Amino acid sequence: MWVRVVIAKCSVDYAGRLNAHLPLATRLLMLKGDGSVLIHSDGGSYKPLNWMSPPCTLSAIEVEPDQAEAGITEIWKVTHAKTADLLVINIHEMFSDTSHDLGVDPGLIKDGVEADLQKLLAEHIETLGEGHTLVRREYYTAIGPVDILARDAMGVHVAVELKRRGDIDGVEQLTRYLELMNRDPLLAPVTGVFAAQEIKPQARTLAEDRGIRCVVLDYDALRGLANHNTLF
Template sequence: MRLIVARCEVAYTGRLSTRLPEAVRLLMVKEDGTFMVWSDGGGLKVKPLNWMTPPTVVEPDGEPPGRIVVRKRAGRTEDVLEITVHELLSDVTHDMGEALGLEKDGVEAQLQAELADRPEALGDGLRLVRREWATDIGPVDLMCRDEGGGWVAIEVKRVATIDAVEQLVRYLERIRLDPATASCTGVLAAQRFKPQALTLARARRIRCVEVSLEELRGEREPELTLFGA
């Protein structure tokens, strides 16, 4: 990885056009060809001011002179990042070797897996029939049956937005076309609910259940929050 600190201006043209006035910035060039421009503040926090993902071509390869140009083919057009260097303050390269990937735990997939193991957390007597139940517009996360044998389609989200409600409604439309599942009801399960989602869900007769990984894993008492009827 190469780290260049320089007083410079930056111009980008591609999907849009941007310009950065002269200031001291960090130019970060990763081994894979990723190129990024960072400032110390300026509103953006975790996102670079400008960037280009591989495959990139950087000119020139050697000492940074007055100008660095990064290019990339993007369909029929070309993306160009043009850096005018006014003063070079630092230029170091570090060999960082191989890096193993990031292990994650707690994303939506885990939530779905836990709910598949304990569907009763979403309603008394619920039994799992299938994960990823196919419809012709995509799979519903969980398909269950309740105590009375009724079908229940379940959509799982980390954060439930208005779009999640619409998505489940679309699935239900399709599922109910089949006489065998014509009376299927819908449940939206999420760690967090946006108010608009709750409002729309009520109008669409979707039941909402707030869940948490800790509770599902039995680390906490299940203080189930049910919205709507």
């Protein structure tokens, strides 16, 4: 993969599903190896002011005399291969033009996803309360796997549903598990814990109304416990 980064004084016109115009200003132009072209300013956070997604082609077109008199030195035309949308970049002055070979990107590795939370909570099941013990992770039922099955200090089974952000759907999911598991004489009674890094107020209200305990997890604290255990 490669990227070409250009700092230039330019104006930009877009013609497609809607028309848009960027007046003359100094901007960042980014041309990527996947064929995309992005136009950024200092504002707008990470979002480009305008862009063309691949597949598209970029070509330089001849500058007419009247355009040259207006200060245009280069004209780039970016055409989308499927929609025929058109992006025209009129360059008046080029301040920087560099290209870089980025190599092969390994992709985004997410930290703190539900699988990480499940592993850490299983290793530190006492986070749910003193005397809790782990039965198993991914306890399979006829309607799907419960994230964690544990026992509390009294030996009562506890079904734990884990989410990064807990909403009503997660509570409904745990409710279905509990209804099924409490029909099993080898498991019943089974209580529920809805655990997440963040629990929405509506989800908490519904869970508590159904007798489900809510636990907010601190991922960094759990990870710190894991790191501490590996040091000594």
